[in-house]
Amino acid sequence: MKKYKFTISGNDYEVHIKDLEDSIAEVDVNGTRYEVKVHNEIRTSKTPRLVRKPLEKIPGEGQIRKKETTGKHEVTAPLPGTILSMNVTVGDVVAEGQNVLVMEAMKMENQVQTTKGGEVLSVKVKIGDAVQQDDVLLVIG
DSSP: OEEEEEEETTEEEEEEEEEEETTEEEEEETTEEEEEEOOOOOOOOOSOOOOOOOOOOOTTTTOOOOOOOOSOEEEEOSSSEEEEEEOOOTTOEEOTTOEEEEEEETTEEEEEEOSSOEEEEEEOOOTTOEEOTTOEEEEEO
16 A cells, blocks of 8 residues: 655664554555554644745835935825816915815815915816826925
8 A cells, every 4th residue: 555664763664554444454564564553643834834045134125215205295086087176276275184185086086285385386187187097286385
């Protein structure tokens, strides 16, 4: 049935499992037959073991670097959609978190807010425009 080689205390043994019925196995060890009782079967995993080497640490890796700003901030579309209404015009002063326009995206009305305050320098869209994700809607300075 199955053939195994064992080394126990420096001695080599060839074991042939001839028959296995319930918990009694008939085995041949180096030409001598034995009847043995099997208490439980030990199964080894057939899944390969994943061995990972530690990665080399690159200087500066994993650090968050703040973008340098030039004073201008672009408000971009969070999702593809259509502009429904504008709450600001060029020259208006807005505060951080203020709703600047409403757009329809995925059959829902979404309020688009600023992440920085300042004066509205230019408006890049008008009511009814279709925009894609990350399109610039307006510029704040």
